[in-house]
Amino acid sequence: MSKKKMELKSQTRRNFVKGVGVAAAGIMIVPRHVLGGTGFVAPSDKLNIAGIGAGGKGTSDLAEFAKSPNVNIVGLCDVDDRQAVKSRESFPKANYYNDFRIMLEKEKDNIDAVSVSTPDHNHAVAAYAAMQMGKHVYVQKPLTHDIWEARMLTEAAKKFKVVTQMGNQGGSGDGVRKMKELYDAGLIGEVHTVKCWTNRAIWPMALETPTVKDKIPKGLNWDLWLGTAENRDYNNAYLPFDWRGWSDFGTGALGDMACHIMDPVYRILPILYPDQVECSVADAFKGKFETANYPKSFPTSSKIHLSYPRTDGKGTVKVSWMDGGLMPERPEELGDDEALGNWDGGVLFIGTKGKILADCYGAKPRLLPLSLNEQIKVEETLPRVPEGHYLQWVNACIAGYGNAETSSSFDYAGPFTESILIGNLALKAYFEEDPTIENKSFWGGSKYNGRKRLRWDAKNMRVTNFEPANNYVKRTYREGYSLG
Template identity: 60%
Template sequence: MTNKKKESSISRRKFIGQAGMAAAAFTIVPRFVLGGKGHVAPSDTVYIAGIGAGGKGTSDLTGFAKSPNARIAFLCDVDDRQIVESKKNFPSAKIYKDFRIMLDKEAKGIDAVSVSTPDHTHAVAAVAAMQRKKHVYVQKPLTYTIHEARTLTEAAKKYQVVTQMGNQYASADHVRRAKEMVDAGLIGDVTAVKTWTNRPVWPQGIPTPKGKFEIPKELDWDLWLGPAPYIDYNPAYLPFNWRGWWPFGTGALGDMACHIMDAPFRILPIDYPTEVECSTSTAWSGFFQEADYADSCPASSIIHLKFPRKDGKGDIQFTWMDGGLLPQRPAELLPDENLGDTDGGYILEGTKGKLMGNYNLAPVLLPTKRMKDSLPSPTIPRIAGAEAGHYTQWVEACIKGYGKMQLSSPFEYAGPMTEAILMGNLALRAYAMKDDKGKHIGRKKLLWDAKNMKITNFDAANQFVKREYRAGWSL
């Protein structure tokens, strides 16, 4: 990379000529000296370490590898079963299980880090990388808690590293087209937003799993837990269903809101909400006996947030629905026309009309016959390769350096959006709280002081803003 010191760049890249030629005096060697057409100079190569190399990490790493400037140099995963495909894809990569050891031992050989672990480990891995001045790409949701999101946003600026959250559809054309249509005034000033998803498609609203199980020999369970409180291994959590458990995941919101709510956040003049309230589905056992499962995210929920518009034109009422719940069909939508798509959708309600879309659904004006009207010409630059470009633009930005290139989802944008999204989970967890007599105490509207990251009218809920970390895993 061009911003590396000469000595470390030359020794690490090992591109000095075999005969001790005078090329050792150069930081950047012309491509025609090093190789033929398509050859990438070592100084233009980003050496990437993948923390979490299985599951979503597998596709993330192959996404970076689409750039000729990326080299997947290190793979880190706590489960040997999950890393098999990435080892085949990148046979020359060095393997680690503990990212802390990897970052300490290989600091000079790493330019950038991709974090694709379960949600509860995102922040500790990302902060550890940024403290070592490594560029970071972190899967959505950016963090597990609101406090972590604020920490990562501030750390990106402090350490001046290139950042990107892994909501890859933020680089697709659809969100840009939606913004162009709203910016052109086609629906007026937006006053309300409806968003929804079919998630979860994994178990939620269920009892905490019990029983004693032998830890698979391929898995380092203690490393998998990372900053989370220690509990016994249970196969109910791995490799995917951790999403529905509060100690590790962030539920339907964490999985899909960073996709579905991205367009409203990118389009509208909002950042932090001032109020949140919610309701959830209720599990029942016996004869109308309520069963609350404290460790499991709810099977379905409705969350209402209020956002002051930053342009001073009032508030925006924002609704999220999951678990298959749907908003009422707009009167402008014909009976046989689809409401969003299989994964969910969003509707922006304005003073002059409505706009419907989703992260992988082209935006349409309602009624849809309005799409035959004169529409604005494209004004926002598109990302080459769309979703794939979300990966390669980050690689390109790492080469250019901090502040030299605009990205689709840098932490300065993704951090505040993640904070707002996780306000929904804070409300869900507060909603389930009971007093010592078993009476619900959290079923109220929560008032939020975003600057100080604090609920001002129900202090007990503030325990969910920040969390405790196991020894050795703090930010």
């Protein structure tokens, strides 16, 4: 592993072990000129937050930030007036906009920090624009829509020296910390295999691309909603929630839930980027012979297998992801009537000496068999985050860049998001034609890439053995949108 990668991984470990406790320990009130720094707000001041995406998840995000007595919500931006009604009622003094670019320019002297809760395809451009202006940013999961965008936001956070947090709230939970304490105690040995699963998607998937032009609802600025995505006619199939199933806008079940379910995997184990990925999907066939290709939609369910070289050089960790209701085999140590995760999903660590099972968000980690948890008690060694994920970021913003850390700052969340999106790259490349396959008949073999193992060069962000897959590393934005 390169020195740069080792330094990056070391930093993410520090974020977990010591950083999360800094904000929780309290903040000394000192004069502004003593602390200083880009985007700094003195503890005696209010933190002025603007929300880009004021409806849907943005509604609850802004409500969480407003729980702090040190926060003012001063700006609201949403491309859909219908979705922003509740936030506008909750924060009547906040100036309201439809275009985040206009809001950032007009409110640049009034805003200290920005929360981004748009659909996935506009996360990166909104966050980068704010960071470029020296504003701290909180960005909902997944951090970005594309692998390249995640790398750019990671670098931008360092360049512009702003406080960052990705919205995977379980990263500040007690569960993932207890899980690490169990792992660090050596109770399950070295983890070599991990199983992750979720019940998602809970929105339509595996759909043919709409061809009908529906009437744009009153209050929706469709052009601004499209943002970075290529032009197309409005269709009711996209909004208000079902955009998650369309690959130009969302990131499917993996993007929606892996930032919660895989967080313990990435946070605890000595891994950074996978070097191999392969997948299989459901709804691959409409009929007996006709292969169904849904180029703009995600499959109803999928399995994704990622191979991670350990950063300590001790072999690899195999991580499998299942969605759409698919689940791993029940461990022998788990009773017939004992829960395998919870409704949202779960994660299973398989080590050389034992197993740990946890629910979504890394909640309720427990050794298997469950009887061991009554016999074995592990000391609490890691700091907790009693104020929670949202206010941890608020407190860190108030403390100023470099004075407090957050659980999912972009030096952690960026590489983590890249790792997840490599799985989506495999899904998107599934139906790309493989020029090396000569026999195109059904019986002789599919003409599509299918279950080909893709080899990933993380440093250069490239698939090395199937060139068509590289089309999904970075998108081309519409005119008017860029990073930089």
